[in-house]
Amino acid sequence: MGGDGQTGGRAAAPAIELKGISKAFGPVQANRDISLRVMPGTIHGIVGENGAGKSTLMSILYGFYKADAGEILIGGQRTQIPDSQAAIRAGIGMVFQHFKLVENFTVLENVILGVEEGRLLKPSLAKARGVLKSLAEDYELNVDPDALIEELGVGMKQRVEILKALYRQADILILDEPTGVLTPAEADHLFRILKNLKSEGKTIILITHKLREIMAITDTVSVMRRGQMTATLETAQTSPEELAELMVGRKVLLRIDKKPATPGRTVLEVENLRVTDEDGVERLKGVSLNVRAGEILGIAGVAGNGQSQLLEVLGGMIPGTGTVRINGDAIDLTGRHSDGQSRRARGIAHVPEDRQREGLIMPFMAWENVVFGYHHDPAYQKNRALMDNAGIRRLAEEKMERFDVRPPNPGLAARNFSGGNQQKIVLAREIERNPDLLLVGQPTRGVDIGAIEFIHQRILDLRDAGKAVLLVSVELEEILSMSDRIAVMFDGRIMGERLPGETDEMELGLMMAGMNGKAA
Amino acid sequence: MRDVMPKWADVVLIPLISLVLAFLLSAVVIIAIGEDPVAAVKMMVTGALGSTYAWGYTLYYATNFIFTGLAVAVAFHAKLFNIGGEGQATLGGLGVALVCLALPWPHWTLALPAAVIGAALFGAAWAAIPAWLQAKRGSHIVITTIMFNFIGAAVLNYLLVNVMRPVGSMDPATAKFPNGTHLPTLHDLLAPFGIAFSRAAPANISFLIAVAACILVYLLIWRTRLGYEIRAQGHSEPAAIYAGIRPVRIVMAAMLISGALAGLMAVNNVMGEAERLVLNSVEGAGFIGIAVALMGRSHPFGVFLAAILFGFLYQGGAELALWTDIPRELIVVIQALVILFTGALDNMVRMPLERLFLGLRKGRA
Known part of the structure; x- marks a missing residue:
């Protein structure tokens, strides 16, 4: 030591x-x-x-x-x-993107974990309590030392990680994508903390x-x-x-160049949609919204406020209650008579939030993934019994060419492509089915900047072709630049709708934190 | 996660090296008990491959292992570990016996299709209950299938002793099947082509059914929609749900097919060889099927090759026990070493080999 x-x-x-x-x-x-x-x-x-x-x-x-x-x-x-x-x-102290905290320990216990002194915990805890108090005063790092980690929000958990590093007397703090899960307000607070640390002579490396x-x-x-x-x-x-x-x-277009939307008839109507998960927790608490042809409705919100469940229930992955109409016809939400297959048959395409877990079968080759979810389509069958593998392979080659998937090798397993190229495979599959409604979650998460531009453009093209798009993203910038209307979700509810031209990150940030933007 | 090795290394080189290691270690054990490993190998090769009689036994055993290996392999593709092949094959035997004894069959061409259906149905039915418990209740398939092995054995015991035993017989076995159910052996099948094959060996037409099963399983897994869905579900259930594949359906389908394949083994050993149903007719082939599927990388062609290998080990081992002082138990040791190296210790060979290939590629780059 x-x-x-x-x-x-x-x-x-x-x-x-x-x-x-x-x-x-x-x-x-x-x-x-x-x-x-x-x-x-x-x-x-x-x-x-x-x-x-x-x-x-x-x-x-x-x-x-x-x-x-x-x-x-x-x-x-x-x-x-x-x-x-x-x-x-x-x-050197490191704050990871995925926190390394013991959920059922208190803040104090987490802070001393691994640097306990002596046989008894009590003196260490008392010492840590004192250190934490002074750190809180010095750097605006206020956390209740006796709170259980599982009761804390992400912003607080991140502070605990920073406290852990400082308690170990780190002079150099490395933060890996620290704002990925924070609301704008929380991110601002983090930056204030970082500035305080800097003024005390600490060195900070920020990966983002x-x-x-x-x-x-x-x-x-x-x-x-x-x-x-x-x-x-x-x-x-x-x-x-x-x-x-x-x-x-190479030169990259940071601003999205898009034409004004020309919304048509209503494609998706959602009324009082509720979802209760396997643990009995209500994740969607009566969501109502609609999406019209030729427009993108963006759903903003901090991760974990029901956006995932919204996409999943609309995509037929989980059951729910309420009313969902597509082109005026109600769809079954119980899951008994419908699933992802019947949703696709109704013209709903779905780019899931987690392409590696859901959107693709990672060990499957690219060509096998290119029909995933549509594999019952008669066009992909050779005869009544067998699938038309050769035909699908050709189709995959064409799709990969059109979506600029690199390397353009349909025989390569999905896991061997980069994140951006994996996403392009998913998009090539979903968009080219020419759906009436595209559900798309986190389209550019983990995607290279170069591919982001391309992916955004394809989604906009679909909109301009008169299709409805429901976009869920935790990237506020993406929501603001892509959407024609923005709905903010908090705690399983829609907090309100705004037009991108008439709002800003401040207002949306407040709504994402559960405050009604207008009232605040 | 990225593929570091060419496919051929994965499917050919790794099993081959594992096998060589297992044999080397076996040789060490044979030397340790004071026997000559070279002589033992010679004996095994002659005993299992040296004559058409030897081949007849090797292929007979291999036929059993192909069926049970395919059964495990199909379930593997859905990420289900069906270790109930033993019980499913036992029940398949019941199906075969009921079919064969139900009618005075005039000719095997009529009896065989019926027996195939009987075996498959009973095997599938025995797999259906664990499958249902897994799909609906989340009861782990490993636990339930192995318990069903014991239940299957007990059921058969009861039926043979109390219900199916011919009056006056003291043997817990059914009556001999009618002559019309006698399946042609390889001797009968090859004679028209002028090929002389041992009359005494038990290999029969079931071997051809096993080969056909390999081809059908290949088509099922890689060419049909059901196979596509089974593999998708096996790799990622969330993705399957996303694609609208219903996990309950896939678990049931994969396990029914798996159970049916295991049950089909009875066509070979009950109908083709014993021609009556006896106690413990499966003789562990259900468990060998696990090793066969592991070694064959759950691919029908790999299963076929691995089944032949285990057929060789079985027959060669029996010969060794018969003609040398090497005890019967040592044969089990050799088989166990093969299973250990090809199945359980996969990574021991894989990791150094992967490093080697990485080094080679780096050298080239």
């Missing part, structure tokens, strides 16, 4: 310096000769597409992977980081794909592409457009 507490002293030594870090996983060069200097007391952003190597780099820094080559200097001193214990001793956050809070920013550090810039001297271009390697 102990470690070398001499962080101060040398004025110009970077808090972290990486020299020539390389790491390969088999044939994949995840990191190639990466060098990075982060000065103490600054916030440094790292941006890059999925698979650019950000997470690998941070895992090396935190001792999960060992670099094939290169060295790490902490506070100017060469440091070996063989495991996460060593990282903690070196003063949200360029807006980079611009708002970082001092310097590094861009990674294909395992290499392509640029390190002063944030003040760059722009989101430049960063996006550096990330993708």
Whole structure:
């Protein structure tokens, strides 16, 4: 234990310096000769597409992977980081995207977990209570130390993770996609905390794909592409457009160019829709909405407020009660006489939120996935008994060509494609069925910037072809830019509807937090 | 998650290396008890493959294992671990016996289709109850199928002793089936082609049915919609639900087919060989089917090859026990080692091999 507490002293030594870090996983060069200097007391952003190597780099820094080559200097001193214990001793704290907390422990118990001193818990707990109190005062990190983790919201859980790192005397804090699950207000609060930490001399590394956050809070920013550090810039001297271009390697349209909607007849009518899950918890508490032909209705909300259940019940995956009409005809919600198949037959296509768990069969080849859910269609059968595998393969080749799926090899298993290309396979399948209604959840989650543009355009094309689109996304920017109308969900209810031109992130953020925007 | 090895390495190289390791270890054991492994191998090969008589036994056993192996394989594709092949084959035997004894069958061409249906129906019925419990109640199929093995054995015991035993017989077995149910052996089938095949060996036309079953299972799994749905459900139930595939239906369908295949084994051993139903007619073939399916990577062709291998081990092992001082138990040890290496220790061979292939690819890149 102990470690070398001499962080101060040398004025110009970077808090972290990486020299020539390389790491390969088999044939994949995840990191190639990466060098990075982060000065103490600054916030440094790292941006890059999925698979650019950000997470690998941070895992090396935190001792999960060992670099094939290169060295790490902490506070100017060469440091070996063989495991996460060593990282903690070196003063590095990590806040993961997926929290690593014991749900049925209190905040205090979680904070001391792994660094308890002595045989009895009580002195450690008392000490932690004191430390937590002062941390809360210093950094606006208020959390009830006796609350159970399972009772806390995501924003609070994240604070506990930060407290854990600080309690271990971290001088360098790495945050991996910290705002993915936060409301805008919670994200703002997080940024205030980070600024406070920075002013106390802590060094912060922020990994994110949200360029807006980079611009708002970082001092310097590094861009990674294909395992290499392509640029390190002063944030003040760059722009989101430049960063996006550096990330993708070509010019990217950040703003969505769309024509005004020309809504037609009502395609989807939902009245008083309720869903109770297997645990008896009511997840949809009387949702009513409608979507017209030629428009996109965006559902905004923090993850876990019923949006998933809304998509699932409309897509026939789970039963519900209430009334749902498609083109004026009611559909069975009990699940006894209908399922995903009959929904598809009624002209409802569904791009599910989790393409790896639901939208695709990962070990299936691309061509097998291209008819998934439509495999009973007579067009895909060779005769009464057998499927027309050769025909489906040809179809897959064409679809992959049209949707620019790379590599365009229908014989490759779905798991071997990148997130963006997997999503394109799903979209190629669902959109080209020419549905009356497209349900689409998190269309660009985990998708590279380059593919985002393409996916958005295809959804807009479908809208312009006079189809109805129900879009669920936790990315507020996506909702604001894609939707023709926006409904905000909170706790299984629709909080209200807004027009994208007449609202902003502030108002939607309040509604997402359960406050009625107009009243607040 | 990414594929690191070419497919041929996965389906050919890994089982082959596992097999070699199992045999090497077996050799060590044979040396350890003071016998000559080379002589033992010679004995096994001659005993199992050296004559048409030997082949006749090897193929007879293989036929049993093809059916039970296919049964396990089909269920595997739906991610169901059907270890009830033993019980389903036992009940299949009951089906065959009831069919064969029901009518004075004039000719085997009439009796065989009926027996096939009887065997499949009874096997499927015995799998149906665990399947239903799994699909509707979530009772784990591993637990229920293995319990149904015991229930099946007890049911048969009761029926043979109290109901089906001919009056005056002291043997817990049915009467001999009528002559019209006698199935042609490979001797009978090959004679018209001028091929001399041992008259005494039990391999019979059921072997051809087993081969046909392999082809049908292949078509089912990879070419039909039901097979597509079974595989989809096996890989991801949430995805299956998304696609509108009903898990209950798939669990039932996969298990009924699985049970039917296991039941079909009875056409070979009950109708083709014993020509009457006796106690414990399955003799562990239901469990061997698990190893066969594991080794055959749940692919019908792999199951076919693995079944031949286990047929060889069974017959060769019997010969070894008969003609050498190597005790019968050692044969079980060798079979167990093969099962252990090809089934359970898959990763032991797979991981180094994957690393090797990664290295090779890196070298090329």
